[in-house]
Structure formats: C-alpha cells, structure tokens
Amino acid sequence: ETGVTQTPRHLVMGMTNKKSLKCEQHLGHNAMYWYKQSAKKPLELMFVYNFKEQTENNSVPSRFSPECPNSSHLFLHLHTLQPEDSALYLCASSQDGFLAGGFWETQYFGPGTRLLVL
C-alpha cells in the first residue's frame, strides 16, 4: 500500500474523447506531481502543485489540463489526445514540495494509469 492511489489503472480512448485521470494521496502531503513515462524514454515531469498552486508546467501541450482542488487530490483532464500520448501516467506526492534552494525531498508514487490513445 503506497498511500497514493490512481484511477483508472488502464484507459483506452479515441482521439476525440475527453477523459480524466485521478490521483489521491492519503499521506497528508502538500505537493503533488504528474509524470509521463513513454516506452523506452526516461520519465518526464509534467506538472507540479505545491499547496494546490501549480508551480511547474514543463512545456506540456494544452490538451493536458491539470486540476488540484485540494492537497489530497490531483486530476489530469485529457482531450483531443494523439496516439503518441499513449504512455504510463504516474502521480506522486511529497511532504512540502520543493523548498527554496533546490532541496528535493522523497516522492511517493502511485501505481500509474496506462493510457492507450487510438
């Protein structure tokens, strides 16, 4: 039990569909993250939220829209995706996020949502 849950675990969608990925953490953390892991490519950080405020957007296309209604929940809204967006999408959380000076604390990962875009 990681304390970070993601739903759904698997998702197949067409390019015209709209879907949302959900992440929930039960650890009392204040920072949450979305990552993308494509086949045979390194993990890519997509978005960072500290205390419900988005503090990082790593040049992610607008067809990915994050939402963080509170410190325990994080969503990734998907619309008009492309087949190359097929990947494993991982959510993570950490206690307080990135502190001034670049200190990076331990992140706890969810199991991921495996997305296939047809």
Add this chain to the structure above:
Amino acid sequence: KNEVEQSPQNLTAQEGEFITINCSYSVGISALHWLQQHPGGGIVSLFMLSSGKKKHGRLIATINIQEKHSSLHITASHPRDSAVYICAVGGGNQGAQKLVFGQGTRLTINP
C-alpha cells in the same frame, strides 16, 4: 547526449551475484534519487542522497559529487530484485523544480 546517463541499460545476473548500476550526470545538482520500478509501473523511491553513501538492507548507494557519478549496489541479489532502476537528479543549477531522469536499467535476476 542525455543529461543523465545510466549503465548498463540491461543487466541479467544469477541469484546471489553482486550487482552494480551506474549513473553519470552532466548538470549541477542538489540531490540524486534512485528509484525502483516494478512490472506494472509502480515506482518506489529507494534513496535520496547528496553526498557520501547510504545503505538500506542489501542496497547501497554512493555518490561522488566531484565526478558527477553515483552507483547503486545490490548484494546477494534475489529474483525479487528484478525491476527497472532509475536514477534521477534535481535542484542545483537546474532550478528548484527541474527534475531529470535517466533512461533506467532493467535488471533481471535468474534463480
């Protein structure tokens, strides 16, 4: 050339062997992570270190800041150690939020 390079990319060994996975990076950092990703995608953070050496059970991680190199060692390897091991660096002159990941090393331990 990636900012974080891991070697080897794939490693197969027999149960009981001593395993070493290497990570070299080309950017300034404030911390380096070793992560373990099991089949199915779940990721576990193994170590976070900024200097020296850390040990958890059969796992040992070392880092040499001057040489920009880290190693992950597994002693008395076991089939359940089979996973992808990922090196990731952050902070330093990349900015507080920038994270860079290696491509991972796929480890298979045969019984």
